[in-house]
Amino acid sequence: MQTKFNQRVIEIENLSFAYDKEFVLEKINLIVDNRDFLVLIGPNGGGKSTLVKLILGINPIQSGSVKILNKPLHNSLSQIGYVPQNTNVNTNFPIKAIEVVMMGHHTHKRAIFGYKKEETEHAMHVLRQVGMEEFADKKIGSLSGGQRQRVMIARALCANPKILLLDEPTSSIDADGQKQIYELLRELNKKITVIVVSHDLSVVLQYATKVAHINKKLAFHDLSSVKKEFEMSSDTHVCEVELLQMLGKCKC
Amino acid sequence: MLEALSYEFIQNAVIAGILVSLISGIIGSLVVVNRMVFLAGGIAHAAYGGIGIAIFTGIPIFLGTTIFAVFAALIMAFVTIKQRENIDTFIGLIWAVGMAIGIILVDLTPGYNVDLMSYLFGSILAVTREDLYFMAALFVVIIFVMTFWYRDILAVSYDSEYASLSGINVKFFYTLILILSALTVVIAIKVVGLILVIALLTIPIYIAQNLSSSLYSMMLISGFIASLFTIVGLWLSYSFDLTSGATIILVSALSLMLFMIVQKIR
Numbered sequence: 001m002q003t004k005f006n007q008r009v010i011e012i013e014n015l016s017f018a019y020d021k022e023f024v025l026e027k028i029n030l031i032v033d034n035r036d037f038l039v040l041i042g043p044n045g046g047g048k049s050t051l052v053k054l055i056l057g058i059n060p061i062q063s064g065s066v067k068i069l070n071k072p073l074h075n076s077l078s079q080i081g082y083v084p085q086n087t088n089v090n091t092n093f094p095i096k097a098i099e100v101v102m103m104g105h106h107t108h109k110r111a112i113f114g115y116k117k118e119e120t121e122h123a124m125h126v127l128r129q130v131g132m133e134e135f136a137d138k139k140i141g142s143l144s145g146g147q148r149q150r151v152m153i154a155r156a157l158c159a160n161p162k163i164l165l166l167d168e169p170t171s172s173i174d175a176d177g178q179k180q181i182y183e184l185l186r187e188l189n190k191k192i193t194v195i196v197v198s199h200d201l202s203v204v205l206q207y208a209t210k211v212a213h214i215n216k217k218l219a220f221h222d223l224s225s226v227k228k229e230f231e232m233s234s235d236t237h238v239c240e241v242e243l244l245q246m247l248g249k250c251k252c
Numbered sequence: 253m254l255e256a257l258s259y260e261f262i263q264n265a266v267i268a269g270i271l272v273s274l275i276s277g278i279i280g281s282l283v284v285v286n287r288m289v290f291l292a293g294g295i296a297h298a299a300y301g302g303i304g305i306a307i308f309t310g311i312p313i314f315l316g317t318t319i320f321a322v323f324a325a326l327i328m329a330f331v332t333i334k335q336r337e338n339i340d341t342f343i344g345l346i347w348a349v350g351m352a353i354g355i356i357l358v359d360l361t362p363g364y365n366v367d368l369m370s371y372l373f374g375s376i377l378a379v380t381r382e383d384l385y386f387m388a389a390l391f392v393v394i395i396f397v398m399t400f401w402y403r404d405i406l407a408v409s410y411d412s413e414y415a416s417l418s419g420i421n422v423k424f425f426y427t428l429i430l431i432l433s434a435l436t437v438v439i440a441i442k443v444v445g446l447i448l449v450i451a452l453l454t455i456p457i458y459i460a461q462n463l464s465s466s467l468y469s470m471m472l473i474s475g476f477i478a479s480l481f482t483i484v485g486l487w488l489s490y491s492f493d494l495t496s497g498a499t500i501i502l503v504s505a506l507s508l509m510l511f512m513i514v515q516k517i518r
């Protein structure tokens with residue numbers, strides 16, 4: 001199944017969601033094209049993680065629809081690789097980096113017992129991709145926050161997904177580490193679609209092709225035009241406040 | 253000591269001690285990494301309700317405890333799968349209600365029951381052939397489950413949300429872990445008694461956790477350490493005529509302290 005260049009990989013229509021009575025998300029519409037680099041921004045409690053979990057099928061769809069590659073979601077991990085928001089929990093757990101990565105294999109492709117040779121080889125391959133090959137046999141708790149996050153990205157890549165979905169992947173990582181992670185994502189973006197939740201507007205400026213602001217409702221911006229406008233109107237240096245003003249302008 | 257080994261009840265005690273230690277090493281590791289220690293404590297104490305029912309109705313105590321503990325585990329699984337947030341309240345409830353049922357039913361049973369003390373503090377020297385068969389069977393079942401479902405159980409324990417995304421039936425494995433914990437609690441009661449079960453399920457595991465980089469090695473090391481503690485405890489209790497369960501736990505606790513001190517120094 002070849003994905004054409006401008007194919008829609010995610011199509012969300014009229015999606016609303018409530019945990020209890022109150023709506024957390026209301027009438028969300030969003031289209032993600034193949035090889036987009038979409039950044040989801042918004043205030044704490046705005047519903048970003050909730051939307052991520054709806055896309056993944058962790059939260060049930062209550063009204064509206066989510067289509068992944070033109071179909072309702074199935075077999076989620078081989079379609080969407082996921083890096084959850086809190087990967088710093090459970091760090092005392094006795095598990096090696098490579099074992100974490102191999103959790104990313106979908107069950108229907110697994111050996112009846114133990115790990116197949118191809119599975120281990122593939123896990124090493126994705127670890128190499130994120131630059132963590134030499135840490136394969138290290139206990140996950142002994143890695144630094146940034147290293148652990150790379151392992152989580154490797155786990156998400158394990159099932160060769162077409163989409164990579166990351167929920168605040170750099171929240172506990174220093175500036176250098178953040179840059180490295182985003183450079184890695186940019187590299188991966190050459191082949192697959194990347195969706196990232198982030199609070200960091202400089203990320204939006206440097207890496208995103210599209211931005212969606214989520215606070216119960218969703219406001220969408222295609223940055224290709226905004227960025228061009230910027231390049232014409234001011235110097236190459238773009239400050240965040242200006243960007244916010246720009247985004248505010250086209251908030252429909 | 254060696255001549256003691258010629259008595260059948262000592263032989264049974266040693267075999268039971270080792271079997272229970274190996275089982276506690278495996279299941280205790282699961283309980284600890286899944287943060288179910290309080291849950292397992294709840295099941296252990298609720299099992300007292302089973303003892304009460306057994307005494308009251310006259311069915312074998314071992315059977316009554318097993319059924320009741322598994323029943324308590326199923327209730328806990330049902331409640332905690334639905335609401336993982338404030339599960340502590342429910343666990344506390346089941347913990348207390350189980351004990352209360354036990355106490356009331358023992359009250360209602362005419363005649364003083366000597367056996368009761370042995371369930372609170374263990375009676376490893378009174379282990380029977382049948383008990384051994386039960387323990388061996390449970391050991392085989394656990395080895396089987398861990399061999400075939402190691403990856404699933406590892407995934408569910410480490411990150412249940414991700415496990416479910418990868419197609420693993422999280423509820424099934426969560427319930428399975430709880431039922432195996434309940435059965436383990438029942439046999440551990442034989443060795444160290446109801447009150448000390450949690451110590452057996454956590455002290456060796458704590459030491460092993462610091463020495464291992466995978467769940468698999470943690471289970472093996474825990475089982476080995478627990479066996480060591482049990483044998484030493486048994487030997488001391490035999491030599492100085494002490495309560496075996498309490499002696500085993502004190503040996504474990506002292507070793508843990510020693511381990512922590514050595515770790516601090518290094």
Ligand SMILES: Nc1ncnc2c1ncn2[C@@H]1O[C@H](COP(=O)(O)OP(=O)(O)OP(=O)(O)O)[C@@H](O)[C@H]1O
Binds near residue numbers: 043044048049085
């Ligand atoms: N499991 C849950 N049960 C009930 N309410 C929830 C649950 N998860 C989130 N909420 C509520 O839904 C709202 C949106 O939460 P969500 O986690 O989606 O926000 P977010 O945008 O990801 O925030 P943050 O930037 O802090 O991660 C919040 O008001 C939160 O309290």
Ligand SMILES: [Mg+2]
Binds near residue numbers: 050167
């Ligand atoms: Mg969030």
